Amino acid sequence: MAMPLPLGRHEGGSTHPGRSATSPGKTGLWVFMAVVTMLFALLLFAYMMRMQLYDWHPLPLPWQLWLSTTLLAASSLALLVARLGVWRGRWGEVRVGMAVGGGFAIAFVACQGWAWQQLLEWDYGVAGNPANSFFYLFTALHGLHVLGGLIALGLTARRLRREGPAAGIAVQLCARYWHFLLAVWLVLFGTLGTLTPALARSICGGLLG
Numbered sequence: 147m148a149m150p151l152p153l154g155r156h157e158g159g160s161t162h163p164g165r166s167a168t169s170p171g172k173t174g175l176w177v178f179m180a181v182v183t184m185l186f187a188l189l190l191f192a193y194m195m196r197m198q199l200y201d202w203h204p205l206p207l208p209w210q211l212w213l214s215t216t217l218l219a220a221s222s223l224a225l226l227v228a229r230l231g232v233w234r235g236r237w238g239e240v241r242v243g244m245a246v247g248g249g250f251a252i253a254f255v256a257c258q259g260w261a262w263q264q265l266l267e268w269d270y271g272v273a274g275n276p277a278n279s280f281f282y283l284f285t286a287l288h289g290l291h292v293l294g295g296l297i298a299l300g301l302t303a304r305r306l307r308r309e310g311p312a313a314g315i316a317v318q319l320c321a322r323y324w325h326f327l328l329a330v331w332l333v334l335f336g337t338l339g340t341l342t343p344a345l346a347r348s349i350c351g352g353l354l355g
Contacts, residue, residue, distance in 0.1 A: 175319050179326050182291065186330055189287075190337060193280050194346040203275050207339055208264040214257035215335055218292075221250035222328040229321035232314040240317055241306065247324065248299050251292055258289050284334050288327070295323055 196202065228243030262282070272282045302320050306313040 171315060171319060175323060179323070182326075182330070186284075186287075186334070189280075189284065190333075191350075193284075193337065194341065194350055196276055196280070197341070197343050197346050198350070199276075201275070202277055202343060205265065205270045205275065205277050205281060206268070208261045208268075210257050210261035210264060211335060214254050214261065215331065217250050217254040217257055218328050218331055221247045221254060222324045223247075224250060225321040225324040229318050232317050235311070237306075237310065240314075241303070244299060244303050244306070244317065244320070248296060248303075251296055251299070251324075255289055255292055258285055261285070281338060284338065288331055288334060291330075292327055295320070295327060298323070 224243045224247035226243075228240045228247065231237065231239030231243055262285070265278075265281075270278050272279055299320050302313060302316040305316060
């Protein structure tokens, strides 16, 4: 699932590189995000169902996760700066925003790995408990999508160097995907940090009732 997002191309009839994207690029991204949303929604539902069983033991969340959340938010903000730079025609801002956003995203992935290392030192391995398995599944799957986004970001940066304003649409699609990645992570992090078996039973009872 961690595939690079489609890089939309500038429509031939548009005079502004940030005004519109071709239907394939825009639609492809929306479809991809919808599929990823459904995937994580199903996993979250499975998480809520599984945590109601007797052998569920929550694992502590290391402080590195708070740092990684801040890094991903900074990355999304930097991509927002790049997106606004496209609209304003400030291509220096676009390049800086993309570079900074990519750097923060790499730091996010590294920080997630640091959190894994901390949990392993605390003896919370993948197979130690169902809660552990879900944690590693969620963070690994999300991390793969971030890595896929980094590939797309690198391709877009290369295209920006070659084509200039014609790559504006691809920059905006990258930014949109980055905001999506942040939203997904906030939901995952919030679920891991606040959802309890009692609350899961209440939610699942309401959904299934």
